[in-house]
Every structure is written in structure tokens, then in C-alpha cells.
Amino acid sequence: MSGAARPLAALAAGLLFGLGLALSGMLDPARVRGFLDIGGAWDPSLVFVLGGAVSVSALGYALSRRLARPALAETFDLPTSRRIDGPLVLGAALFGVGWGLSGFCPGPAVAALSTGAAPALVFVAAMLVGMAAHALRPR
Amino acid sequence: MNAYLPALAGGLLIGLSAATLLLVNGRIAGISGLVAGLAQPGERRLSDLAFLLGLVLGPPLFAAMAGHWPLMRIEASWPVLAVAGLLVGFGTRLGSGCTSGHGVCGLARLSPRSLVAVLVFLATGMLTVALMRAAP
Numbered sequence: 001m002s003g004a005a006r007p008l009a010a011l012a013a014g015l016l017f018g019l020g021l022a023l024s025g026m027l028d029p030a031r032v033r034g035f036l037d038i039g040g041a042w043d044p045s046l047v048f049v050l051g052g053a054v055s056v057s058a059l060g061y062a063l064s065r066r067l068a069r070p071a072l073a074e075t076f077d078l079p080t081s082r083r084i085d086g087p088l089v090l091g092a093a094l095f096g097v098g099w100g101l102s103g104f105c106p107g108p109a110v111a112a113l114s115t116g117a118a119p120a121l122v123f124v125a126a127m128l129v130g131m132a133a134h135a136l137r138p139r
Numbered sequence: 140m141n142a143y144l145p146a147l148a149g150g151l152l153i154g155l156s157a158a159t160l161l162l163v164n165g166r167i168a169g170i171s172g173l174v175a176g177l178a179q180p181g182e183r184r185l186s187d188l189a190f191l192l193g194l195v196l197g198p199p200l201f202a203a204m205a206g207h208w209p210l211m212r213i214e215a216s217w218p219v220l221a222v223a224g225l226l227v228g229f230g231t232r233l234g235s236g237c238t239s240g241h242g243v244c245g246l247a248r249l250s251p252r253s254l255v256a257v258l259v260f261l262a263t264g265m266l267t268v269a270l271m272r273a274a275p
Contacts, residue, residue: 011190020197023145054246057161078248084252094230095227096262106170109224119213123220
């Protein structure tokens, strides 16, 4: 049974994430683009979403530093790189352009697959191609 | 303020999700990383898939509770969505994260890399929307 505990915890966390996205209005690309549209009728919703999310996430992170290990895993699997380099900046810049063009970022786009919205499917399919292109790029 | 209460409440749920995944499974709730990681075999794959399944089931759960589906207004044409998807897929891998990994989780950890990434994608996102607005 212990083998099922970790996937079940992940499923519950995923449900919370999807529920939060739906409740927050962030599944609506027009609303997200409204936040990015600082020259127009600016919609500050995303500030509240990110503020709420970062504060609870920060509490969780602070708590994790007092624990020897996670409840169901051996180690905390955290990024260790601290280098601010070209790939980080270029990657974030390209992502921002795609985000601005569509109003979709990966979380809401994947969650939106269950709404049956065909444009979300188009976006996610293209996103997977972009990820594969990165994995297969010549070095 | 009342108009932004659902946004704040939804954000708190997203933060609770990230905190849960970290404290229980020791994993960062970065959606682009979890999606891309599915291509690599390993013991984490099943849990990551379960998280993404939960993410997809979130909107129907919301619909069952609220009595209506969440509002979705998609203005972009399919070709624009395809280009955007390519940029988001490639860019989030090159930059090691998206709004959730760098935004929700990275900012919470006070990661300098994530702070830079967030500032950059906010800037290019805002610039893109401004240029599209200016285009005839």
C-alpha cells in the first residue's frame, strides 16, 4: 500500500492546484492578458493569485527547512543551481512572448484540457513539440 | 476588493498545493518541469503523472462545486496558439521553469534565478501584449 501513498498525495496536490487555477480565474487567457496589458484596462488579479500562492508556498518551504525529510520521500528534491546565465534569461524571455501571445502558461493550459476547449489542446500539443525540440536540440 | 477575493483564494489553494507536494513528496510544483519529466523513466514518473491528472481534474471539480465551468475567453487564433505553445514549451525548458516553478515555488524560496526569470517573462509578456495592441 505504501507504494500508492505518494501518487495519491500527488493527485490530491494536483487537484488543489487545478481547483485553485479555476477559482482564481487564471484559466481565462483574456484575464491573464488583461494583467499583462499595462497600457490598457489593467487587471491586477494575477497579483492576488501570485501573492496568495507565494505566501502559502513560502510557509511550506520554511517548514521544509525544519524537517529532515518529506513525509513520503527520502529527500527534498530542490533545484541547486544559482547561476543566472544566458539560457535562463533567453528561455524566460521566449516563454514570456508565448505567454503574452496566447494568455496561456503551462499550468492553466494543461488544466484546461478537461474543459474540452480545442484551442487549449492546440496550445498544449505545440508546447510538447517545443519541449521535445529543446530536448533534441543540437549542442 | 471583493472582485479579487476569488483570485486570492485560488492563489492560496495553489500555494497549499505547492506546499503539500514539497512537504509530502519533496517535489517542486513546477508544471513545465513535471510535464517534460514524463519523457524520462524513473520512480517519480507515476507521482508526477498523478499530479498532472489531478491538475486536469481540477476544473471539472470546480464546475461540480460552483455549478458552472470556469470562464475561458481565448482570443488567439490557432496559428498564434501554435506559435505561442512552441515558444512556451521551448522557453520553459531552456529557462528551467514557468509561472509555477519560478513564480510560485521559486519566489517562495527566494531563489535569485527565479526572481530574474519572473522579471524577464513578465517584461517580455507585457511587451508582447503592448506590441499586439499597437499593431494595426
